[in-house]
Amino acid sequence: MAVRTTDWRKLPVTLTELCINTTLRCGQSFRWRKSAEDEWSCAIHGRILSLRQDPECLHYRAIFPTTSVPSPPPSTSPSATPSITPDKDDTLALVKHYFNLSTNLGQLYEQWASVDPNFKKRAPKFAGVRILRQDPWETLIGFICSSNNHISRISTMVSNLCLHYGPLIGHIDGVPYHDFPTPETLAKPEVEAHLSKLGFGYRAKYIYKTAVMVAEKGDGLDWLDGLCNPESPAFGKDFGEAGEWTETGREGYRKAHQELLALHGVGPKVADCVCLMGLGWSESVPVDTHVWQIAQRDYRFGKGKNSGLTAATYNAVANHFRRLWGKEAGWAHSVLFTADLKAFSERLVSKAEVKEEATKIKVEDDVAIAENTIKGRKATTKTIKRADKEEEHNVLEAEEKTVRRRSKRLKT
Template sequence: MALRAAEWHKLPVSLTELCINTTLRCGQSFRWRKSAEDEWSCTLHGRILSFRQDPDHLHYRAIFPSSTLPTPPPSNLPSASQSVVSDDDDTLALIKHYFNLGVDLGQLYEQWAAADANFKKRAPKFTGVRMLRQDAWEALVGFICSSNNNISRISGMVHNLCLHYGPLIGYIGKEPYHDFPTPDALAHPQVEAHLMKLGFGYRAKYIYKTAVMVQEKGLAWLEGLSNPECPPFGVEPTPAGELLEGGREGYRRAHEELLALHGVGPKVSDCVCLMGLGWSESVPVDTHVWQIAQRDYRFGKGKHSSLTTATYTAVANYFRKLWGKEAGWAHSVLFTADLKTFSERLVTKTEVKEEKVTVKTEPDRSSNALATTAIKPETRKRIKRPSVSEQQGVEVKAEVVTRSKRRKA
């Protein structure tokens, strides 16, 4: 097999069709990290993938491990001995699969905007948010870690899982890159205690027990829950006309079977269905999404005054009816548009209101993001500062207060 030094390649993809700086940071995957300025890297399917982007192209490079891994090279570039690409390299196919590039995203945005005035209002600032097609096992473990957590801390946990239990693939500079651990690697009895020491808390037991269950059932069982139209990488999709079980019934079966695993409730199950199993009609509803439903879609009154099991189903069904088959994707665009991480950078002077508003940031107890609510001026004096325990795991930024108009005497 001929080998050659890895080089950067480019794929014609506009920022409106894919924005990696948003897509890789919005809480879908928790393993991507900056390897250089404007460069993102992660291990996928036995290689290190690195991405850069300009307005018209996605630049990518694949680093495969050599037979014997070298010591970390001194420079910030991968060494020639480990940076190899085989003639039968399937990296381009993997990239197209992972980023769902077979779907015309511009057309989807137009479809969702035509059906929903709120989407039409908020989405134009967040073009290029694609639904990742991740491995089901990685998505399952990642979203078990997401319980009562924020994106930064989830990323740290997933990084520790790879560092301690995943196979070493190679280095970028002196930084090691490990692939995601297998169920077998996490099914040993000592794993739970070790994860507790690493700060996983109650999630340590969930991860260990779920790894044991998946090991016993086999990865084929988990991957068999995938949408046959969107199978795992390397598996040919089933033509729509030949589907024996698809649509809502296939999604419901996958959702219910995942609920039997430790640490998997309705929201985690829907996240795995959407981002790991290809069920794009799956709509995860957490506290953050519930706030969007209340604010923009008139939920929160009568029998839907709080986020209960019945309300969860009602919100998800409403969005499925509104946005159609790809409802989970549309929901993720609005979720991203509402994240404080991204919304702050979009505020301009013309968007700042003159009314004085205090912004309170608090932990979202059932989401992988931060819940943010605006407090009316007349109630702000009654607000208590959150305790240290309430702020745990949450980056609290300085509140921005606009000047209020002075009333004339």
């Protein structure tokens, strides 16, 4: 297929403000893949966006299709990707918007560290973790796939969704890149059975039924956009900057969360993930079993009767973090969530290493104790031997005195 590729361009941004190797792998988005050494690529908004990073700059380029391209089978009525002419290249605006670059992350880290010793302890090795502003529809379906799942398998599912139902944008080194499918495409009757064959399990039904519900609204994507934080514009609108938090916005978050719960496969955690990463509600704090473990380990939750993750403890943890970290609580939560992921274990001292070090220290202590014990025993033995000799000498001396006395008596 014919494509147009832009030159590599650069955007000044330090690793303190954005680290793509962490942000793109920490369970927010599931479609980025390594297209080359230290290069990430994803089909997004009608283009393939590729990213590289050095300590001072984010480098980006875009590959655009020059003609509309239909989705591959099994979709019978595929959506098409519109042509984008050079004068409509909004890639820079998209990059700034997608990575929320209007927010000063360094200042936020300092703020969170000043009120939370645990954050201060864990965050330094995980600088540059930003909350993405993703497409709400993609975020919704991605997190329906996340139910009782891990990042690698979620990524495989989302990749299959795009491969079978999304419009083809282009190729990099022969690898196809498909954009995300529309609600109408996933609302077709054959989709549920096909997704089941692809290994989606019970999530196949949730994806299909949610797609039907959104598609039947007529203005489904507009409905989702309407749930966005108005101070954090949704994709498809102008790429804008976030404003200050307001009490009206707080009510908007509650409304968005409640409306999402009406969709199939959407519980409190999935709704909060969509609110935070797709709708721009930064106070949203998703609490899954992983975050519950963090709350138990580091924030003294789970004592007494409230030892499990229930609706009550879910709200208690989320509200505690909101009070602790403020209006961007969801951002701070994601830093600690990332710090605990196994995928980043090489950046931390692992439990095995801690155990090994503790064992080493114990062995060294045991050796020292043993050495001291041996030295003590040797010293004690010497003392005993010396005492024995002294006792033997005293006995002999006493016997000699007795003999001398007897001899003296005999002479007299």
